[in-house]
Amino acid sequence: MYALVDGNNFYVSCERVFRPDLQHRPVIVLSNNDGCAIARSNEAKELGVRMGHPWHEIRHLEKEAGLVALSANFALYGDMSDRMASLVAALGHRHEVYSIDESFVDLGGIPGDMTERAHAIRARVLQWVGIPCGVGIAPTKTLAKLANHVAKTAERKPGSYPAALAQVCNLAQLPREELDAVLEATEVGEVWGVGRKIAAQLKDAGIETVLDLARLDPATVRRRWSVVLERTVRELQGMPCIGLDDQPPPKKEIACTRSFGQPISDLPALEQAVSTFASMAAQKLRRQASHTAHVLVFIHTSPYRKGPQYARSITVPLLRATSDTVSIVHAALAGLRRIYRSGYAFIKAGVMLLDLHSAKLRQGELDLEPLEAQDCARERLMEALDELNQRYGRGTLKLASAGIEAKGERASWAMRQERRSPAYTTSWNDMLEVGE
């Protein structure tokens, strides 16, 4: 038996913990560079704000409907996610953090009434952390995800599902005909793992609801679609096919890409941006104890702006796989200089580390100069770099090529985040102030 616990409108809920005046008001959180809506309060959903809705299209709602838009504050969301996930883990013995606001919990071996237990944990997360969440419980992960959708929708839109399923929905407790009614009331596109394309194909084949999909013959599904969809169908029928990932496998590639706050054309500014992205990617690489052998750099102009367009990427092979920031930045900058052309207004750049493998496996070399002593020193240097940045804050110690800004200044390529709330829980100077 699995539970999926998911924070409601998570980013907005995090903001509301420190801004109670935002309760009952339409609130959205904007993506990096304040581009589009990535989280919406229920009130904002009522106003018709869609997920991914570009900000310039809904900006007028600020004045007309009192819509509050905030820049994404990932330092805050990360900490709140951590608090929530560690409380949610108490639901069962094993626990998988699936995303910043979702956790799967294996309920196997837990005695007693799961629905009651889930309500208790939900109340605790709401009281302790301040985040409302929905809980779905079912024999498989796919059904638990569906149950979670039911729990949240039943709460938000009374009448869509039986009211008893709001907040906590335990599909395992439902009699057969009630379960079928729930599956029939849900569109096939809501199923975990069924993307927009497959949903359209299914609808063409007359499979509209989750019940239709669950009643298909798995062998036929495999023949007509794929083994992946077959697994989904089996999971919907109550046969567990997807287990819990206690430890997510190390990533196969690591990327750090950003749109700039404003277009930039000159090479030095691009170099600073690319050096910063490469450093961040290298840090991520070390955190998962991997090495990279290929560094990809790309830059491109904005297809939404007038003017000449240019987009290019290049992969720079490394002589030896490494996780050393200096080497990776050198490779990225070499690549950048190769693909850079003047006269274009670039809006985005990125660095991807490819061909990753464990730092433990190292390809030896026949010849060459004994590099081991230097390697060890470098490794310790990187350890020290990571520790210093961990302890004194990101960017405390960095490569000079990443650029230095005077206090209070921002790099020309920095993200636009004009509406970001303070990092209440992670920065000493940003703490919430309590008045008289």
Place this chain on the structure above:
Amino acid sequence: MLKRWADAAVGYGLGTAAENILDITTVFVFAAPLPILASPMHPVLHSSCSTPVPYVSGLTALEIDTSVRAGFPSPAEDFQAERIDVLKHIIVHPQATYTLRVRGDSMRDDGIFDGDVILVDRAIKPRHGHIVVAVVDGAFTCKKLWLRGGKLRLLSANPGYPDIIPQEGQTIEVWGVVLASVKRFQN
């Protein structure tokens, strides 16, 4: 750790980045000044702390010897224990505890001054007499909770400030219970 860092920095400064693909000498810079925990007047040159005491002036870093000396084994070896961690003793519910900063002197007589940092626990059930952080009409305030006969008030601990008695249509919500206040005498 500092020793390691200093070693590495020295080792690095002597070498060049000739490996892999490019040959560029790279300079490390401190983008933000590191806090100086030991002042230049009183440098901590020797320390047995497990946490390093950074001594930084400009871009040079002094080496601090944190290594264990050979010779007689320490008689304390078998009695190794962890140093007292103040926060660990105060914070009971880490997931539910938030740090907030107090502005104003309305809680002065209870020992909470302007600028103090308070630890607020949302897991504790608020009771009569608790110092709490409450939300009054959307604004945060720190007060003493008065709960009698089903009625609620928020009391100031300073005669210069009025108590808060709920008015018609006013929403008051207790956000969390104040566990402790951190008062700094020296910065």
